[in-house]
Amino acid sequence: MTLFIEQCLNGLQFGLLLFLLAAGLTLVFGIMDLVNLAHGSLYMIGAYFAATFSAFFDSFVLGAILALVATLLVGMAVEVIAIRKLYGRDHLDHVLATFGLILFFDESVRLIWGPAGLSLPLPSWLNTSVQVLPGISYSAYRLAIIVVTLAVAAGLYVLVMRTRIGMLIRAGATNRDMVSALGINIKLLFTLVFGLGAALAGLAGLMQAPILTVQIGMGESILILAFVVTVIGGIGSIRGAFIAAILVGFIDTLGRAFFPDLLRLVLPGAAASTAAPALSSMLIYLLMATVLVVRPEGLFPAGTK
Amino acid sequence: MTGLFTVRNAVVVVLLVALALLPVYSAVTGDRFMLTLFTRIVILSMAAVSLNLILGYGGMMSFGHAAYLGVGGYAVGMLAHEGVVSGWVQWPVALAASALFALVIGALSLRTRGVYFIMITLSFAQMAYYVVAGIARYGGDDGLTIYKRSDFSGLIDMNSKTQFYYLCLVLLYASIYLVWRLVNSRFGMVIQGARSNDNRMRAVGFPTYRYKLVCFVIAGTMCGLSGALLANNTDFVSPAVMYWTRSGDLIIMVVLGGMGSLFGPVFGTVALLVLEETLSGITEFWQIILGPLLLLVVLFARGGIDGLLSKVGRG
Numbered sequence: 001m002t003l004f005i006e007q008c009l010n011g012l013q014f015g016l017l018l019f020l021l022a023a024g025l026t027l028v029f030g031i032m033d034l035v036n037l038a039h040g041s042l043y044m045i046g047a048y049f050a051a052t053f054s055a056f057f058d059s060f061v062l063g064a065i066l067a068l069v070a071t072l073l074v075g076m077a078v079e080v081i082a083i084r085k086l087y088g089r090d091h092l093d094h095v096l097a098t099f100g101l102i103l104f105f106d107e108s109v110r111l112i113w114g115p116a117g118l119s120l121p122l123p124s125w126l127n128t129s130v131q132v133l134p135g136i137s138y139s140a141y142r143l144a145i146i147v148v149t150l151a152v153a154a155g156l157y158v159l160v161m162r163t164r165i166g167m168l169i170r171a172g173a174t175n176r177d178m179v180s181a182l183g184i185n186i187k188l189l190f191t192l193v194f195g196l197g198a199a200l201a202g203l204a205g206l207m208q209a210p211i212l213t214v215q216i217g218m219g220e221s222i223l224i225l226a227f228v229v230t231v232i233g234g235i236g237s238i239r240g241a242f243i244a245a246i247l248v249g250f251i252d253t254l255g256r257a258f259f260p261d262l263l264r265l266v267l268p269g270a271a272a273s274t275a276a277p278a279l280s281s282m283l284i285y286l287l288m289a290t291v292l293v294v295r296p297e298g299l300f301p302a303g304t305k
Numbered sequence: 306m307t308g309l310f311t312v313r314n315a316v317v318v319v320l321l322v323a324l325a326l327l328p329v330y331s332a333v334t335g336d337r338f339m340l341t342l343f344t345r346i347v348i349l350s351m352a353a354v355s356l357n358l359i360l361g362y363g364g365m366m367s368f369g370h371a372a373y374l375g376v377g378g379y380a381v382g383m384l385a386h387e388g389v390v391s392g393w394v395q396w397p398v399a400l401a402a403s404a405l406f407a408l409v410i411g412a413l414s415l416r417t418r419g420v421y422f423i424m425i426t427l428s429f430a431q432m433a434y435y436v437v438a439g440i441a442r443y444g445g446d447d448g449l450t451i452y453k454r455s456d457f458s459g460l461i462d463m464n465s466k467t468q469f470y471y472l473c474l475v476l477l478y479a480s481i482y483l484v485w486r487l488v489n490s491r492f493g494m495v496i497q498g499a500r501s502n503d504n505r506m507r508a509v510g511f512p513t514y515r516y517k518l519v520c521f522v523i524a525g526t527m528c529g530l531s532g533a534l535l536a537n538n539t540d541f542v543s544p545a546v547m548y549w550t551r552s553g554d555l556i557i558m559v560v561l562g563g564m565g566s567l568f569g570p571v572f573g574t575v576a577l578l579v580l581e582e583t584l585s586g587i588t589e590f591w592q593i594i595l596g597p598l599l600l601l602v603v604l605f606a607r608g609g610i611d612g613l614l615s616k617v618g619r620g
Contacts, residue, residue, distance in 0.1 A: 035423065086603075091420055091423060092366050092560070095556065100599030103595055104596030224431045227427060278436040278439035278440050285429065285431075292421075
């Protein structure tokens with residue numbers, strides 16, 4: 001039971017982290033109609049910045065804040081230099097061009113930080129565990145991730161639904177030309193949205209950094225999961241991304257933790273232990289396939305609010 | 306289609322003849338490396354030709370095409386691991402497995418379109434990657450060494466570099482011929498019509514879903530064959546062969562060469578692999594050059610190499 005609750009919390013934490021990535025992807029897609037494969041690179045860059053800054057200033061929090069700002073700036077710079085020229089073009093062009101960006105970023109990181117990974121040690125006040133329920137303690141850092149991501153999700157909701165800039169973002173998603181005809185600087189708005197997406201990815205990266213090692217290619221495996229989340233949720237829908245992210249986080253984490261045991265009940269021991277790792281990594285893709293059979297546009301298609 | 310004697314066609318002929326004569330060059334100069342490099346180029350060209358069938362002609366933006374390389378390769382590898390080395394068993398199994406895989410993936414993915422299709426094919430390929438990486442019996446993450454190549458005893462000696470090269474080349478030319486016949490048939494017209502306007506094709510009365518699915522399966526099977534060749538070429542197969550960046554490489558080959566052109570994928574594969582080889586000779590960090598180069602191609606040279614050559618021909 002203790003293990004179960006712990007894994008549920010892990011699932012929630014992972015799902016919320018996925019949400020940060022998926023929100024950026026879906027926001028950029030919904031508003032600029034842009035498929036951004038390089039989103040994972042921004043996640044990686046956030047982690048590298050955090051590891052570097054926090055080692056330099058000897059402060060985890062200061063490092064994290066600086067990394068966030070730096071990723072935001074990198075994102076905006078990438079938008080101005082490269083991404084801006086891709087709007088309105090074929091999705092295949094987006095895929096290719098941003099694939100090129102991934103190669104560039106991966107190699108730049110290798111050039112600057114070297115091929116070996118970095119680690120981001122936690123400060124002692126986060127490296128403890130907290131009693132969440134009587135008798136059940138949980139990593140304080142993971143709990144902090146849950147709190148921060150929930151706050152960010154709430155902040156994002158307020159930003160998009162309750163502020164003037166959010167109104168412009170929603171209007172831009174519906175009809176770009178109309179918004180710019182009304183005298184709104186749509187170029188600047190797009191740069192800001194892309195920067196916001198980059199910062200969200202960077203935040204996810206820097207928060208994941210102390211749990212995993214900071215290494216080249218770290219953004220690529222999680223990017224695929226973020227894609228799965230956006231597809232399940234319905235591309236362009238932030239609400240869909242949130243629900244799908246939690247769902248995927250839970251299924252992936254709980255699946256890896258308990259599916260092998262469940263399988264052992266059905267299959268003989270040897271067969272179960274051979275099949276389990278392969279099958280449990282398939283679970284979320286099966287979920288995606290099921291969702292698509294029922295609803296090819298995802299759970300919350302963006303057009304039908 | 307202005308006459309046969311265009312610059313583009315001249316380049317195609319030169320390329321085809323050069324590929325056919327490469328082992329001769331290699332034997333005369335003793336340059337074994339060229340033969341190794343070009344065997345790889347020919348095999349991957351075939352994969353690119355198959356992707357071009359669905360991407361260029363069918364407009365299906367599959368981002369998981371490398372999965373079939375893996376399925377074909379693992380069919381050979383797993384059978385060899387279990388002691389079945391006859392190519393007459395291995396290859397049909399490789400083809401059937403990739404056809405079946407393409408059928409399942411295609412049947413699900415083709416229900417969607419646009420970005421969804423890109424992301425779904427990508428995700429399914431990643432799923433295949435993780436599944437294979439999880440099977441410890443066949444090497445898991447580390448891959449599977451193939452100790453004995455497919456055995457076509459009496460017909461082809463797979464261990465002879467030259468014979469193997471020619472086998473690959475013949476299969477490449479055969480697949481180009483097949484694609485040519487396909488796209489110019491009624492079937493191919495429906496596929497290309499569906500790319501331009503799917504709704505209209507359905508209104509005319511073609512069940513485009515079925516046509517596209519058949520096309521998807523043909524391309525997957527063809528790519529599975531090149532996966533079987535690739536596994537024989539490297540004597541090794543690993544999950545890395547189906548990693549999504551490999552699918553990206555295949556898309557680059559097709560787009561770099563020219564989408565929806567018969568020989569474009571071959572141009573693209575030769576260009577990409579030779580470029581890789583050259584750049585990695587100059588600097589260890591060659592991808593830092595390749596990445597922005599790709600961006601420039603997307604922005605300024607949409608027709609790819611084939612498009613450039615056609616333009617040169619028109620003056």
